[in-house]
Amino acid sequence: MPRIQGFEAYRMAMPRGRRPESILVRVTDDDGLAGWGEVAASDVCWADIEERVGPALLGLDWELPEEVVGVGGLGGSAAASATDIACWDLWCRRQGSPLSYSLGGTRTSVMAGARLGAEPTLDVLLTRVNRLVGAGYTRVTLAVHPGWDVEPVRAVRRAFPALALQADAGEAYTEANAHLDALDALDAYGLVAIERPFAGDDLPAYARLQRRIATAVCLDPADLDTVDSAIAMGAGRMLGLRIARLGGLTAARGAHDRALAAGWEAWCGGADGFGVGQAAAVAVASLPGCDLPSDVTETPTATAVVSPPVSVNGGVVAVPLTQPGLGHDIDEAMVARIARQSLRIPA
Known part of the structure; x- marks a missing residue:
């Protein structure tokens, strides 16, 4: 039985305030093995790690x-997400097992999707989509909001009729008539899904929208209770699995399993970071129910603390299966060099 003998956290940021900014967590056992986790940085998350989780x-x-x-009620927080990833990594390293395999992954590679924000003009939007298609991405998610929805989706669909398109509404819509008319209009463009149309806790609105449109409505759940309620209510047909939002790999796998059993589609949402978070996202994206391209981002060379960096080649990301844990070595010297804040418990 492993015992956590050391706990460290590092707040990472690039010089001159450039993004990304993350918190890396390192846990060690009594044999000196280490596991790593990552989550997007915030003052609240750092305080939670320092005062409670560690x-x-x-x-x-x-x-x-x-x-x-389950220890000390740690589940469901961003800080718990980082430590959950780290403990999975540590456990897999002890077992000599790749993280993907231990979670139940069945893929040797995953398709990567790409996301675009609301661009200043349609011409800029089409240029950026064209670059992504040329790089091999088979699914592109467009950010939409009231006033920037039907027109950009129509333009991209006309220019790229075979491209898998998804619209991320960012919870910007309500059930006002004008908003519902726009969401109805998007239904005509063969979208993979309309993601997060309403506030995440308004499951009845999700259910009503799913009944009126053919396009899958995609939920961005924060916990497993929400997943269970959404499935029971028919509040969508798709889940976006964001590891940090759900509180870690354990909850992300649980949400995946529920979606798979219910016949819902799923994909994994990645995040910018220093490589540990991307590696965890690749493992989740390898699960059998994640049939759609997942938002797994490359690790920029300047910020990668993992070797080899997570990379997208022709729209495909390889699942590391030859090394235990996350499948990447951690450059601990680089972590120490670019961390702007660190803590060790016990100090």
């Missing part, structure tokens, strides 16, 4: 990584 984990005996988030 002290609760230190000295913890555990058999399986699924047990860790």
Whole structure:
């Protein structure tokens, strides 16, 4: 039974305030093996790690990584997400097993999707989509909001009739008539999904929209209770699995399993970072129910603390299966060099 004997956290940021900014977590056992996790940085998350999560984990005996988030009510927070990834990584390294395999992944590679924000003009939007298609991406998600929705989707669909298109509404819509008319109009353009049309806790609105349109409505759940309720209500037909939002790999896998059993589609949402978070996203994207391209971003060379960096080649990301854990080595010297804040428990 492993025991967590060391807990460290590093707040990472590039010089001159450039993004990304992340918190890396390192947990070590009594044999000196280490596991790493990552989550987007915030003052609240850092304080949670320092004051609650780190002290609760230190000295913890555990058999399986699924047990860790239940300690001290750690589940469901961004800080818990980073530590959950780190404990999975540590456990897999102890077992000599790749993270993807241990989670139940069945793929040797995953298709990568790309996301675009609301561009200043249609010409700029079409140029950026064209570059992504040329780079091999088979799915592109367009950010939409009231006033920038039907026209950009129509323009991209006309220019790229075979491209898998998804619209991310960012919870910007309500059930006002004008908003529902726009969402109805998007239904005509063969979208893979309309993602996050309403506030995430308004499941009845999701269910009503799904009944009136043929396009899949995609939920961005924050916990497994929401997944269960959404499935029971028919509040969509697709899940976006964001590891940090769900609180870690354990919850992301649980949400995936529920979606698969219910016949819902799923994909994994990645995030910019220093490589650990992207590697975790690749493992989730390898699960059998993630049939759609997932938002797995490349690790920029300047910020990668993982070797080899997570990379997208022709719209495809390889799933590392020859090394245990995350499948990447961690450049600990680089972590120490570019961290702008660090803590060790015990100090």
